Amino acid sequence: MTSSMLFNIATFSYLVSMLAFFAFLASKSKQVGLAGSLAAYFGFIVHTVAIGLRWKESYDLGHGHAPLSNLYESVTFFAWTIILIFGIIDMKYKYRVIGAFVVPFALLGMAWAQLGLSSGIEPLVPALQSNWLLYHVITCFLGYAAFAVACGLSIMYLIKAGKEDASGMAQAGGVISMFPSIKILDDLNYKAIMIGFPLLTLGIITGAAWANYAWGTYWSWDPKETWSLIVWFVYAAFLHARFTRGWVGKKAAVLSIVGFAATIFCYLGVNLVLSGLHSYGGK
Amino acid sequence: MTTSNRGFLQALWDFFCSLKLAIALLISLAATSIIGTIIPQGQLKPEYLQTISETKYKIYHLLGFFDMYHSWWFILIMYLFTVNIVACSIKRLPRVLKIISEPTLVMDEGFEKTLSLTHDFKMQGDTSSLRDKMVAFLKGEFAEPVVTEKDGEFHLFSQKSPYSRLGVYVVHLSIVVIFIGALIGSFFGFKGFVTINEGEAVSKATTFSNQPIDLGFIVKCDKFSVTFYDTGAPKEFKSLLTVIDNGQVVVDKRPVIVNDPLSYKGITFYQSSYGQAEGGTFTFTVRERKGGAPVTVQLAQGERKTLPDGSTMQVLEAASEVSQFIPQFRGAAARIEVTPPNGKPEAFIVFKNYPTFDDQRGGNLIFSYVSSEEKMYTGLQVAKDPGVWVVWTGCFLMVIGCCMAFFMSHKRVWVRVRKGHVTLGGVANKNQPGFQLAFDDLVEKVKKL
Numbered sequence: 008m009t010s011s012m013l014f015n016i017a018t019f020s021y022l023v024s025m026l027a028f029f030a031f032l033a034s035k036s037k038q039v040g041l042a043g044s045l046a047a048y049f050g051f052i053v054h055t056v057a058i059g060l061r062w063k064e065s066y067d068l069g070h071g072h073a074p075l076s077n078l079y080e081s082v083t084f085f086a087w088t089i090i091l092i093f094g095i096i097d098m099k100y101k102y103r104v105i106g107a108f109v110v111p112f113a114l115l116g117m118a119w120a121q122l123g124l125s126s127g128i129e130p131l132v133p134a135l136q137s138n139w140l141l142y143h144v145i146t147c148f149l150g151y152a153a154f155a156v157a158c159g160l161s162i163m164y165l166i167k168a169g170k171e172d173a174s175g176m177a178q179a180g181g182v183i184s185m186f187p188s189i190k191i192l193d194d195l196n197y198k199a200i201m202i203g204f205p206l207l208t209l210g211i212i213t214g215a216a217w218a219n220y221a222w223g224t225y226w227s228w229d230p231k232e233t234w235s236l237i238v239w240f241v242y243a244a245f246l247h248a249r250f251t252r253g254w255v256g257k258k259a260a261v262l263s264i265v266g267f268a269a270t271i272f273c274y275l276g277v278n279l280v281l282s283g284l285h286s287y288g289g290k
Numbered sequence: 291m292t293t294s295n296r297g298f299l300q301a302l303w304d305f306f307c308s309l310k311l312a313i314a315l316l317i318s319l320a321a322t323s324i325i326g327t328i329i330p331q332g333q334l335k336p337e338y339l340q341t342i343s344e345t346k347y348k349i350y351h352l353l354g355f356f357d358m359y360h361s362w363w364f365i366l367i368m369y370l371f372t373v374n375i376v377a378c379s380i381k382r383l384p385r386v387l388k389i390i391s392e393p394t395l396v397m398d399e400g401f402e403k404t405l406s407l408t409h410d411f412k413m414q415g416d417t418s419s420l421r422d423k424m425v426a427f428l429k430g431e432f433a434e435p436v437v438t439e440k441d442g443e444f445h446l447f448s449q450k451s452p453y454s455r456l457g458v459y460v461v462h463l464s465i466v467v468i469f470i471g472a473l474i475g476s477f478f479g480f481k482g483f484v485t486i487n488e489g490e491a492v493s494k495a496t497t498f499s500n501q502p503i504d505l506g507f508i509v510k511c512d513k514f515s516v517t518f519y520d521t522g523a524p525k526e527f528k529s530l531l532t533v534i535d536n537g538q539v540v541v542d543k544r545p546v547i548v549n550d551p552l553s554y555k556g557i558t559f560y561q562s563s564y565g566q567a568e569g570g571t572f573t574f575t576v577r578e579r580k581g582g583a584p585v586t587v588q589l590a591q592g593e594r595k596t597l598p599d600g601s602t603m604q605v606l607e608a609a610s611e612v613s614q615f616i617p618q619f620r621g622a623a624a625r626i627e628v629t630p631p632n633g634k635p636e637a638f639i640v641f642k643n644y645p646t647f648d649d650q651r652g653g654n655l656i657f658s659y660v661s662s663e664e665k666m667y668t669g670l671q672v673a674k675d676p677g678v679w680v681v682w683t684g685c686f687l688m689v690i691g692c693c694m695a696f697f698m699s700h701k702r703v704w705v706r707v708r709k710g711h712v713t714l715g716g717v718a719n720k721n722q723p724g725f726q727l728a729f730d731d732l733v734e735k736v737k738k739l
């Protein structure tokens with residue numbers, strides 16, 4: 008059994024989970040919804056083992072580093088954190104239907120990693136040989152995952168709010184009626200960002216600490232750093248917007264989606280489009 | 291002061307206290323920051339002119355886009371932002387401190403109506419024994435209450451984590467602290483660079499704005515080495531550094547690698563680059579194809595030596611690990627140029643690990659690369675930043691403040707004891723659904739009393 012086989016099984020489980028959640032939206036059958044969650048959890052366990060195994064494989068190859076060092080590894084880890092945050096929200100708040108809007112993000116990541124990225128285990132270049140890599144990447148990605156969940160919730164919010172506007176104040180029927188009420192969606196969006204914001208803050212701080220330790224400057228305005236700050240500003244605006252009238256509901260949902268778009272640009276766009284110190288994932 | 295003056299100051303103050311301004315500033319910081327990630331920062335004029343026109347260059351230059359994060363308008367936004375945070379916090383803090391230090395101790399009917407969570411119980415017993423029962427209950431199940439007697443009724447008040455209300459202000463303060471740290475660093479610190487040849491020492495570095503700066507001590511590079519993975523990718527760069535202060539060796543041959551810098555007297559040296567220094571010597575053996583004993587040639591890079599058959603040779607370049615350039619080969623290699631008498635110069639590569647390789651070239655002279663005594667130089671980033679601990683303090687405050695603001699809430703419970711009647715009321719400033727569960731739990735427990 009190799010880690011890449013396990014990654015494939017996890018990807019397949021997420022596919023099953025997503026389809027089950029879509030069927031759940033259509034059928035409203037509780038069992039189907041449960042199947043969606045179970046498939047996601049099964050995938051998550053396999054995924055966790057796969058990451059552990061890949062870590063061990065890197066030791067067997069004599070490199071010995073955490074599997075967080077290239078684009079393939081970071082995308083699979085990102086997918087893992089998305090499912091983790093989804094699991095926490097699913098268990099805690101029991102709104103299964105959220106899975107239909109969150110699991111696809113994880114599936115997309117896994118599918119891209121499995122099909123489009125080179126999965127070789129490479130030795131670490133000197134710049135990445137530090138424990139700070141671990142702290143920095145884990146905190147950032149947990150934050151990103153919380154924002155992914157918030158984005159999924161905001162999309163649900165906009166769909167539901169749009170339908171309710173169109174049909175007057177009456178509750179919309181059909182698939183949409185499965186969604187939690189817009190009040191709950193708004194609240195969950197806020198909760199997800201409340202989890203993500205401190206994690207991103209920690210991610211930026213650990214990144215700054217590492218940069219200071221390795222290069223002597225905690226902040227050098229390189230594009231990756233700057234984009235992480237942009238993301239941070241957007242979510243700070245989101246948090247404050249809640250205290251100002253007229254900025255809740257739809258506007259907050261839009262801000263949350265903009266925040267996630269900036270997150271994705273920070274994570275991928277900077278490496279694929281712009282250039283900078285973070286060679287990480289540049290290949 | 292005239293009234294219109296006061297009106298103006300008041301309006302200015304209100305402007306700076308406003309949350310709308312905060313959101314506007316946050317969004318403008320986010321939006322303008324993008325510019326500097328698209329336009330490369332800090333390049334030279336000719337480099338810019340390769341991609342943009344002269345007019346565009348002038349406009350961008352005027353707007354400070356080439357060093358955007360230090361342009362006057364970006365710094366201005368940051369200052370406005372800081373003033374905004376400070377003003378807003380100054381305005382709100384007293385109110386919050388009052389909620390903490392002077393809590394509402396008495397839940398009268400009017401106040402009860404403002405609470406979303408209340409419950410009424412009928413209970414047997416006189417007021418003072420009910421009071422004692424409820425005091426013990428709150429102490430055991432929630433928090434030690436304050437008891438107030440008013441018009442023959444008893445009012446109990448107890449609260450949990452009132453200080454979590456300060457979380458927001460801790461976060462805001464932390465931003466100001468980080469700012470101060472950054473300013474200290476920019477006024478009293480420097481960032482620069484130094485290159486040291488193996489075996490040599492320096493006492494000055496050069497800042498990024500090209501100013502020489504005295505270190506106040508001497509740094510010597512005893513040795514530099516670099517190792518590679520099998521793939522040819524670099525694995526480790528290592529300088530052995532010695533620091534000599536006032537004639538004393540204070541740091542002796544300390545290895546410095548990427549991600550493991552050396553600090554002395556507040557100045558830190560970071561391994562950042564390396565290269566071949568001038569002055570290395572190379573040893574080759576040369577024999578003629580037609581026979582004869584090999585001769586040894588020793589020469590420095592760029593130096594020209596005459597060989598037994600009258601040709602001359604020189605070393606053009608050398609590498610201690612060739613696999614990054616020529617993946618099929620491992621180890622050291624040198625590119626040499628040989629010029630026969632009256633002939634054309636010929637350049638080729640010889641490898642240390644493959645002593646017979648040059649046979650196949652088919653030349654009259656066969657070279658092998660025996661050894662090299664190369665000298666490397668190490669490139670070190672040098673930084674002094676006395677503000678960095680202020681920045682870390684700010685970061686620490688920010689994390690603590692975020693946790694207080696997001697994951698803790700100020701929970702308050704009131705109990706009113708009348709004859710035969712006990713009323714429970716409660717409120718939390720965050721996570722009301724979570725508090726409702728806890729409140730319902732309290733109600734169930736009171737029912738069982």
Ligand code: HEM
Pocket residue numbers: 240243246247250306307308309312371374375378382458461462465692695696
């Ligand atoms: C990037 C900078 C900032 C950060 C990281 C930040 C952080 C925070 C956080 C974490 C909260 C708590 C939010 C919540 O509980 O949902 C908060 C609340 C608040 N912030 Fe900021 N803030 C920033 C800038 C500002 C600025 C410039 C102002 C200026 C007006 C401001 C005014 C406020 C106010 C009024 C509150 C609400 C306090 C309350 O609960 O009554 N913030 N801020």
